[in-house]
Amino acid sequence: MTARSSERARVDLLARVFGTDGSGRTMLGIGDDAAVITPGSQPLVWTVDAQVEGVHFRRDLVSMADLGYRATMAAASDLAAMGASPLGMLAGLVLPEDVSDDDLRAIAEGQHEAAQEVGTHIIGGNLARGRELSITTTVLGETPRPLGRSGAKPGEVVAIAGPLGLSAAGLVLIERGREGEADAAPAVRAYRRPVARIAAGLAARDVASAAIDVSDGLARDVGHLARASGVRIALDPTALVRPALAKAATLAGADPLALALHGGEDYAVVITVPEDRLPEKEFERIGRVLPAEPGARLVTLEQPDGTLVPIDERGYDHFG
Amino acid sequence: MTARSSERARVDLLARVFGTDGSGRTMLGIGDDAAVITPGSQPLVWTVDAQVEGVHFRRDLVSMADLGYRATMAAASDLAAMGASPLGMLAGLVLPEDVSDDDLRAIAEGQHEAAQEVGTHIIGGNLARGRELSITTTVLGETPRPLGRSGAKPGEVVAIAGPLGLSAAGLVLIERGREGEADAAPAVRAYRRPVARIAAGLAARDVASAAIDVSDGLARDVGHLARASGVRIALDPTALVRPALAKAATLAGADPLALALHGGEDYAVVITVPEDRLPEKEFERIGRVLPAEPGARLVTLEQPDGTLVPIDERGYDHFG
Structure with missing residues (x-):
């Protein structure tokens, strides 16, 4: 099936997949x-x-459905990092000629599933033609206390909700055709179906001093947080590699610590928080906040003997 | 100059161009x-x-500046059609490798100028690499009374704020290298620097029964309004072609009525309103609302003798 309907018919198709928002907050939808x-x-x-x-x-x-799902979660993740609940989403799609109505329906089903998963709805958007397939998602939410990047204080712990490095490991395993193996499953799922940590963001909202989501890679993203807060971050290498990542990395022939530090697209939420206020149900400790020091690198690994090893804040730079 | 900075440097560049929103509504910006x-x-x-x-x-x-300006106004125009005032904008840019920092600055300056023109600010966004340059703008606004497409009633007049057909004429004149001629100026300006009719939308908000903005072409857009309202629209051909369009069309060797009906990208606002409540300062009458009739075309031209000539609801269909 390679049917390609008119714009109006495609908007109708999307309206059917997205359905009606039952939250009571949407006065006018698609x-x-x-x-x-x-x-x-x-x-x-x-x-x-x-x-x-x-x-x-x-x-x-x-797949088209995974693509819709991932794009939606990537956008929702920014709200998780602000401690906000989503109110709704708009989806802007640029569709090349070879995207059929069935492809569009699959994308929309993935988007709808992800929106539902984080408790919200796609209530509008925009369709345009283009040579390059893209999905631009805008999410609106609300919170009584927005969590920024700039409040981290020396002495606090750094903690994370969600996987690290697994998504990047999953992509490598898919590229190498090894996605069918048992040790690959969690990584492949992390790549195809990442989850925005909305509930964790809500749990952190009243206790955390700062937060960011891991989209470009942990080292790069905590670097943003450290810079905005005027602090340094020391990460604990023993806390960064969990068993699922270790197994997936072995299968992929990749360094698990490098995946954890620079992999990106995990959409975990990282917070800084006084140790006695850490929401232990959602978050695991991965490091601590140090005071700024002139000339010192902002992100380091803290070895068991206390040595601080500088880490490159590299990750995904769109123009690097 | 073809400098291409890192993502972080480019975000800083954008933050400098956009500046800080002075409205008091933005708690956290770029x-x-x-x-x-x-x-x-x-x-x-x-x-x-x-x-x-x-x-x-x-x-x-x-130009890059015009591109930023047009993209911003196109998005703001949807708010004008809802009778809303903008609160802020986010800009998602997809930038190919050949877009330099100077190009990016020019795009941002055009976006900033347009945002200021409609009384708002660009307060965030997203940068991504891609092969195809695109600007996706999302606008948030508010209104005590959202104006939809579905409230038009038979007996009301149809009225417009803003130009018709001029933008399409301007594009033809630019393509043909005739933009330097005196009769081309209003059309070229309508193409390069269209204006979202925010003030007109506010003036219509408490009196109009329905509204839509002319993005794809008058015939197509009033067709959407007629369909949503369950009415027919009869347009007055003598009201559709104004002197500036007539001159530009002559220069372009194009039919002015076809440009007015199908041109698009004028971002005029069309309303339906009881005749005695028409906001005459902002709007001009261009037709009337008729009751639905089974099998009858939704959009027609009403000739001086009262004959209704069906019009194709064509205009710009992204997938047509």
């Missing part, structure tokens, strides 16, 4: 010039994220 | 995981729009 949402009393948190073919994904390695 | 806005008491109106190279624009026909 089909008008804009979506309308009932106002609330909490600060609004708002983000946009794009997934572009050939940069963020390859169509031969990810 | 540089964190998401933007944060102070809540209000009015319904939220939210839209997203994409401009894609080769589909919506050609780099040889539009």
Whole structure:
């Protein structure tokens, strides 16, 4: 099936897949010039994220449904890092000629599933033609206390909710055709179906001093947090590699610590928090916050003997 | 100059161009995981729009600054059609390798100018690499009374704020190298620097029964409104071609009425309203609302003798 309907028919197709938001907050959904949402009393948190073919994904390695799912979770993850609950999402799709109605339906089903998973709905968007398939998702949410990147204080612990390095390991295993093996399953799932840690963000909201989500790679993302907060971060290497990553990395022939530090696309949430307030149900400790020191690197690994080994804040730079 | 900085340096460049929102509503702008806005008491109106190279624009026909300006106004126009005031914008940019830092600065300056023009600010966004230059803009606004497409009633008049057909005429004149001629100026300006009719939308908000903006072409867009409202629209051909369009069309060797009906990208706002409540300062009458009739075409031209001539609801269909 390679049917390609008109824009109006495709909007109707999307409206059927996305259905109607039952939250009571959406006053007007798909089909008008804009979506309308009932106002609330909490600060609004708002983000946009794009997934572009050939940069963020390859169509031969990810299904259309997985693509829709991943793009939606990647955008929702920014809200998790702000301690916010989503109110709704708009999806902007750029579709090349070879994307059929069935492909579009699969993308939309993946988007819808991810939106439902984080307790929200896709309530509008935009369709455009283009040579390069891309999904741009904008998410609106709310929180009584937005968690920024800039509040980390020396003496606090660094903690994480969600996997590290698994998504990057999953991509390597898919590329190498080893996704069918048992040790590959958690990594392949982390790549294809990452999860925005909304509940963890809510649990951290009233106790954490700063937060960020791991999209470009842990080293790079905690570097952003350290810079915004004027602190240094010392990571504990023994806490970064968990058993599932160790097994997947062995299968992939990759260094598990490098995957954990630089892999990216895990969409884990990293917080800084006073040790006695760590939400232990959702978060695991992975390091600590040190005071700034002129000339010192912002992100280090703290060896068992206390030595601080500088880490490159590399990760994914779109223009590097 | 073809400098291409890292992602972080480019975000800093954008933050400098966009500056800080002085509205008092932005609690957190560029540089964190998401933007944060102070809540209000009015319904939220939210839209997203994409401009894609080769589909919506050609780099040889539009400057980078004009591109940023147009993309921003196209998105803001959806809010005008809802009778809403913008609260802020996020800009998602996909940038090919040949877009230099200077190009990016020019795009951002155009975006900033357009945002200021409609009384708002770009407070965040996303940068990604890609093969195809695109700008996806999401706009959040508020209004006590959202104007939808579905409230038009038979007996009301149809009225417009903003130009018709001029933008399409401008594009033809630019393509033909005739933009330097005096009669071309208003059309070229309508193409390069279209204006979202925010003030007109606000003026219509408490009196109009329905509204839509003219992005794909008048015939197509009023067709959407007629369908959503369950009415027919009869347009007055003598009201559709104004002197500036007539002159530009002559220069372009094009039919002015066809440009007015099918041109698109004018970002005028069309409303339906009881005749005695028409906001005459902002709007001009261009037709009337008729009751639905089984089998009858939704959009027609009403000739001086009262004959209704069906019009194709064609315009820009992204997948047509």
